[in-house]
Amino acid sequence: MATVDEVREDLLLLLDRSLGWLNSLPGISGLPVDEAEIGEQVRDLRGKRGRARSSLLNVGLLGRQSSGKSFLISGLQKGLRYERFEQPDGGFTQQYIGILPSSPTPTTACPSTVTPVHPDAEVRAPGRGLLRVKFAGHPADWVEIGTDLAPGVVAAYGATDGDRANRFPDHYHLDVVHLELLIENASLPAKFFDLPGAESPDPAYEDIMYEAWKDADCFLYVTQGTATLTANELGLITDLYNHHLQTGKPVLWVLTGIDRADQLGNDNRPAWQSAQETNNSYLRERFRDPGGAGASFVGEGFIGVSPAWEAQADLDEAEGNARAAQRGRVSSRMQGLRRRLTEMIESGTGQFHLGKIADEAHRLVDRRHRMVADVLAAHQVSVEQLTGERDDLRRRLAETEESAERVRGELAAELDRRVRDTERRFGELAEVFHRELDAVIDAGDLGLEHRADIRLRQTRLFTEWMTAEQGPAVLWAGHVESLDARARALLCSELSGEEHTSQLVQAAPLNPGELFPVLDDRRRLDVYGMVQAAGAAVTVASALGGVVTSVLASLSLTALTVTTGGLAAAGVAAVAGAQVLKARRSVLEQARDDRRNRLTEEAQRARGDFATVARHQGQQLADAVADHVTEYRDRLRAALRQIEERIDAPDMATSRDLVAELEPVHREGQAVLDGLAGLARLASAPR
Structure with a gap:
């Protein structure tokens, strides 16, 4: 694997080329661009360039x-x-x-x-x-x-x-x-x-x-x-x-x-x-x-570590006491902690972040590049073909919305079926919890240590169950991949039909990251993303819930001890002590019952959380499809305008000049995209 510095140097060069390429577009006569949008995208790329150099x-x-x-x-x-x-x-x-x-x-x-x-x-x-x-x-x-x-x-x-x-x-x-x-x-x-x-x-x-x-x-x-x-x-x-x-x-x-x-x-x-x-x-x-x-x-x-000793060392050095400064820095051990963090960056995390920036830049440049390709293709059409191209573009434009509705409808039905199929597996979760954890609950006093032990066992059990060969997380990951593939196939079929005679405005394939924005950016379709989502109901104070979800009320047995006050007689004191012990056992038994009952409730909430997250992913899928269709429709309209303008004023010399100007721009854009795509693969590489 290339070092972080090597990857960053390559990315910065590509981002500079991307900036130069974008800035060149408003100067091309005949290319329909909004200078305000280009300016916003240029600022976006500069921000990505800053991220690549600093975080x-x-x-x-x-x-x-x-x-x-x-x-x-x-x-x-x-x-x-x-x-x-x-x-x-x-x-x-x-x-x-x-x-x-x-x-x-x-x-x-x-x-x-x-x-x-x-x-x-x-x-x-x-x-x-x-x-x-x-x-x-x-x-x-x-x-x-x-x-x-x-x-x-x-x-x-x-x-x-x-x-x-x-x-x-x-x-x-x-x-x-x-x-x-x-x-x-x-x-x-x-x-x-x-x-x-x-x-x-x-x-x-x-x-x-x-x-x-x-x-x-x-x-x-x-x-x-x-x-x-x-x-x-x-x-x-x-x-x-x-x-x-x-x-x-x-x-x-x-x-x-x-x-x-x-x-x-x-x-x-x-x-x-x-x-x-x-x-x-x-x-x-x-x-x-x-x-x-x-x-x-x-x-x-x-x-x-001691940040204070290192700060003192800086003052010692400023006052000319180099020996004290050296001693303070060594004693502070701060550089050792920085080294450990730096090693994480160099061992893959840094490459991941740079790959993610490359992927974002690729998406931004790709949309503009498609527009350049569409205009270039429109002006390469011969005069004799203009009318046929116009009619085909009009027909495709009319069909686009209808196609989008069909795709959304079919995906919605497919999603519902797959969610219900996976959700059924949660019916056994409560039994799994009780079989493994009831005895653990009954064996302790439900103090802090005991409750923590229950949570640890429950989390391990849940993770193993979710990620087993036929576990819900693995099953759902397969469904996600199937939905992803189905969405691509439907869009390809609907937007790139064989009946289209025109070669203008070819439907672009969906970017792998567009369909399912991730629960965790490092693990696009990883089973652990779903474990995290459903696990929010299982962990008693879940990190995913912002460490603010409900916690088991503290049960302090010592706090239940009743002082006998003025009861001095030994017999009365003995009776009172027996009552205290009985009450203590009663409270503990009730707390154990409550904790066992909560296992069933947590299993039910995990099932509900899974369904909520899965359906949210489905909505993201629908939104991604809608965005893709909207972009495709906008490209059709822009190409149609270009063709209609040529029909109204068939000036072949103007088209030839524009083609000559756009061809090198198109090639440079493609070269930039190829380079960014190569670096973007670092964001999906195993870490």
Whole structure:
């Protein structure tokens, strides 16, 4: 496989050729183009060029509140500055200033994204970057706040303790649901999703959280070096394990803030190393399984880092203390974490992102190239053939809408049949759950650890069932491929019928990515896409639901203990104790019954979720067919206008001149398309 740099160099050359090719079209007399549309497409291609040069990895950061996610992002992108301020008493205070607000207390108020942009991009983000936000009630609209803003202004929009007085007055009373910071000269060509802590899910962020989990190529789970993992984090870690099991996305475990846990213990080791060992044992004990998914999930375990030490090293270097700077950088271990992320880019993720950009550019150029080919063909028709070509184009234009309705109707019936065929398999899911999980539910106390174990077993069971040889995910993947093929065959038959005498406006084949926009862009027709969709009902706090779906109410047996107050007599106390134990057992038994009943409910919801997602895919199929027919109809109309103009003014010299001008344009466009198609295959290659 070519290296990332080699692929990027090839793509940038092709994008430059694409830009030159598009910009040449408005200057060709006789070519019907809308200069405003061309300008919009040129800007789109320039944006893709900027992406190719700046963002090749999507990283989701997860962890509990105040785990140091925002601070770590600032450090990884070399946006963290350490300052010392002298005090009147001769001492000094210190402060770390990052591109994102951070604090020892819970800070991040909403999902935040840090996106690198190239300095030559049309969007300028100098200094501390360009801040833009989305407000509640207007989640589709980005509002630019400004560039190189003071930390207090950024905190006013993105931190729980930010002072809203630092906002624009019109924004005082608006709630921010998403914050994005665009930065130039980033240390890593990576986009970071900084997600709110595990203890503060908010339904308002559900769509944003879902997109972040879906778009991420990998995850960093972040915790502080001063503490070990807690039972409260187990739910989020289990969600992450479920996502890893279903998608294979890698997870890096990061123990940050090791500078605050550097004191030696009785074992002569820094305290953070003890926390690291405890956390690794915790993960390996809970996420081991015979299939090996637990080993790939935990990997090498937690990596200790200190963004603070690296920031201090930068100040030491600026003050001329090179030795201290070198020592600080080595101790920070930050470069090791960057190296691991860079290795992901170089091992396939970077090529995937570049291939995706090439595919998008190919679609854009291809539509314009078809128009050039249609005009070229129309002016290569001899005068004697003009009337026949006109009549055939008129007939095809009249038939197009009728053909579209027939295709949509047949596909709708076919989709309904295949959805019902696959959906029937879910009738056995509740029995599968109960057979394997009832005994597990009855064997524990339904505390945090027990509930997490149930969820792990249930997710593994569900994934194995869905992806078995005759499982619903595998069955549906076959149906999707059949529907894809059927749609292509129907469109080919309807739009390229043998009765058409004209060779003008040949119906283009559908792009493989047009019919079924994916649940996960990396896995177009992969069975795991459907596992993710249906699995949202099964995982008790599903990552796909934005980590905000319902969770089993906490059952604390110790909280049920009734104090006997003034009951001093031993006999009365004994009776009260027996009643407490009886009530405790009764509550536990009822909780077990409820959890077993929920297995049936979850199986039913999984079936409903499958049907919803499958029918949504069907609607996407219908929309893709409609878009394809609309484009074909527009091409027919444009070609018909060209032919009618030639009939009204049969000037062969003008046509010959236009043909001579268009032929090299057509060839150059085809060469660009061939190159982009070759790179686009990287987006569908195994990773």
